[in-house]
Amino acid sequence: MSRAGEKLKNIREQLGLSQKQLAKKLGVAESFINEVEMGRKILNESFMNKLSKLAGKDINDISMSIEEDADMEVADVKPSIMKTHKVSSSNKDLPEINDVWSNALSSVLKTVPMYKYDLKQTVGSRQLPVVSNKIEGHSVDKVLFLEIEEDDMIGFRMAKGDIAFAHLTHEAPNNAICLVEYNSERAIRQIKKLDSNKVLLISNKGSIRTETAYTKDINVIAVLDRVEIKL
Template identity: 50%
Template sequence: MSTVGERIKQGRNTKGMTQKQLAKKLGVSENYINDVENGRKVVEEKFIERVGKVLGGDLAEMTTLFDNIAYEERKSSESNLKTHNAAKANKVKETINEVWNDAFSSVLKSVGIYSYDLNKPIGKKELPVISNKIEGYAQDKVLYIKIENDDLLGFRICQGDLALANLTSEIENNKIYLMDINGERVIRQLKKLDSNKVLIISNKNMVRTETAHPKDIKVIAKLNRLEIQL
């Protein structure tokens, strides 16, 4: 029940009037009075003035009551608006944060660091993603390989260095690869001699070479860039 409704009901009962009698004097239906008293109808100031005259209440008091109620309603409305705006602002902030998180996840990607067996990552590094690629290669094909020995010391590739690589099974001339040969996984430079011969090069203390048929070599990844450890 609203404050206005309570005051009207209180005044009506004080006068010993029924809802029907009050409704008749005000020229409205009994249901209308019932709705007002139970807070289901919003009344205007003029109606309150008419009620005040019929019930013999203080007109100034009734007007003040109306003003107070209007003030409370405005305050409640403003409070609800502030709550709504705050909730909206929080939602916008959350959306912005999500956008930035998505943006950063698109700009940077974690690239795993692996030993030669490639079983599981032993670390990771963040690299930029440009045009949905990392260093020009598909994101799911890029990895770091931790150099395990000095077999290519002559090429300034030392144990502990990190080589950025991409998974591939194709041989390009004069490139360095992680590969399987003779039951061993190694990093070597490959040089094509012809369609049936490949020169396999290591360079620890001196250059060592051997020839093999391409079918005897299982290329796993091509090394593209070296990050040395100081």
């Protein structure tokens, strides 16, 4: 049990409440209270403020556990982090404190790199929430952003300069839009399976264009999940 979990349990017992009763009063799941007391979940500022109000005293000295919190909203964590940075801005130990909070935040947010098609050098990054050690259902080490380099998929509402979220894989579902390598070139194409040996590579630069290729000659690099359209 962590220090935070032990304190939470002591306060709950002082109030004469079961985990279920405390969870109901604070508007969270009973399982969350249990996980906090076991030292597996985060106590953020919003939660501590609610607990302080219920207990009738300030308990914001409770230490925070640095574990992934898939059940709490990321937005609830941000105020606590912002407050810590503000208070510590004039402190000579700021770099060390920032490192601590960076480690804490890495349990909740992940910096996802952005690449061009060659995947050799990052051209930017975005932060996305981590839930159950996954980002949007994919392993955290398999996700990336791609900068669309051509207008050859404009018919699919993907224009040059748009940003696509994708996940690395060598297996593409039928009709998926993918980053592929074919004839020593990389491009975004929709893949339609014809049979076990052949696929149709579809592009749309104002009009649909198709090219038949053998599966063995196509290297699927990533599947695109969504696109951020540049207005």
